Amino acid sequence: MTRDLQIVGLRIGRETYGVPISLVREIVRVPEITAVPNAQKYVEGVINLRGKIISVVDLRKRFGQTDVEPDKKNRVVVVELENRTVGLIVNAASEVLKIPPSDIEAPGSVFLNGENDYVTGVGKLKNRLVILLDLNKVLKSSEVCHLDELNVAPVEHLV
Numbered sequence: 001m002t003r004d005l006q007i008v009g010l011r012i013g014r015e016t017y018g019v020p021i022s023l024v025r026e027i028v029r030v031p032e033i034t035a036v037p038n039a040q041k042y043v044e045g046v047i048n049l050r051g052k053i054i055s056v057v058d059l060r061k062r063f064g065q066t067d068v069e070p071d072k073k074n075r076v077v078v079v080e081l082e083n084r085t086v087g088l089i090v091n092a093a094s095e096v097l098k099i100p101p102s103d104i105e106a107p108g109s110v111f112l113n114g115e116n117d118y119v120t121g122v123g124k125l126k127n128r129l130v131i132l133l134d135l136n137k138v139l140k141s142s143e144v145c146h147l148d149e150l151n152v153a154p155v156e157h158l159v
Helices: 141-150
Strands: 005-012 015-020 024-029 043-049 052-058 075-081 084-090 093-097 121-126 130-133
Touching: 005 130, 015 024, 015 093, 043 084, 075 093, 093 121
Parallel strands: 015 130, 052 084
Antiparallel strands: 005 015, 005 093, 024 075, 043 052, 075 084, 121 130
16 A cells, blocks of 8 residues: 655645655744755845854745745745755745545656656645645755855854
8 A cells, every 4th residue: 555645734825745754854833944045046045043154945935935925824945955954934834734645646747748847736626726846846955056146154164
């Protein structure tokens, strides 16, 4: 028997996206973010999360939304990607969702080849659809490496 896919639901605009629960480290309120010069427009900057400096990407901007307004429901979803910790700003983060494999459509049947190659499938959950994401492709390796460059050097190097 195949197990249900366990994902964390993320709201971006009116859509629900899903990322594997295994990638999510925690979900926090949006803290103060320190801007980083010359970063991509969807990179908000860096935050200090319990002593660890991590880069923060606004997933709403990454997906092309232009009318991004701060809201009390906004959250930073802290994920682990290729041994890097990255924060993703979303409109809201929901509960863990369980989707049976039989209720997941392959992306090829929904999206054209090459279009949105970061979509791994579309899950049917009661009366809504959940777009399943491959975060490694959402933030391509070169972009994730660039995020590492944004992280501030350890304090001992600054003294």
